[in-house]
Amino acid sequence: VPDRLRAWATTELPGQVVVSPSIDWRTGFPYSVVDAYRQFVNAPNSQRFPTHFALDLTVFKTFGVMGRKLDLGVQFFNLTGHDNPRDVISVVSSSRFGELTNNPGRTFGGYMQIRW
Numbered sequence: 001v002p003d004r005l006r007a008w009a010t011t012e013l014p015g016q017v018v019v020s021p022s023i024d025w026r027t028g029f030p031y032s033v034v035d036a037y038r039q040f041v042n043a044p045n046s047q048r049f050p051t052h053f054a055l056d057l058t059v060f061k062t063f064g065v066m067g068r069k070l071d072l073g074v075q076f077f078n079l080t081g082h083d084n085p086r087d088v089i090s091v092v093s094s095s096r097f098g099e100l101t102n103n104p105g106r107t108f109g110g111y112m113q114i115r116w
Helices: none
Strands: 004-008 011-013 017-026 052-065 068-077 107-115
Touching: 052 107
Parallel strands: none
Antiparallel strands: 004 017, 011 017, 017 052, 052 068, 068 107
16 A cells, blocks of 8 residues: 555543544555456556545443453444445456445444453
């Protein structure tokens, strides 16, 4: 990736709640246009995916359990809902040529960590 900005922070709030946002911006990865025989149509890696942008957030609370620390929380990925495709139809003879696909969209997950 020729141009990339990645930043993150972690802040503890009252009540042992931790908030950790992160941001990722980058120029698109390169890809090559090919024919049905997988031969390059033009110079390799001459095309690029669109610019990628993602804002993620992790929030968790720390609990004491049997003398150990347990972190339980949630994670949000791509909070802004930007279109960040991971695949492209790069076969020039395809009726779907140039179509960007596999966009994960907003994603939600759980977070758990046991500290011994």
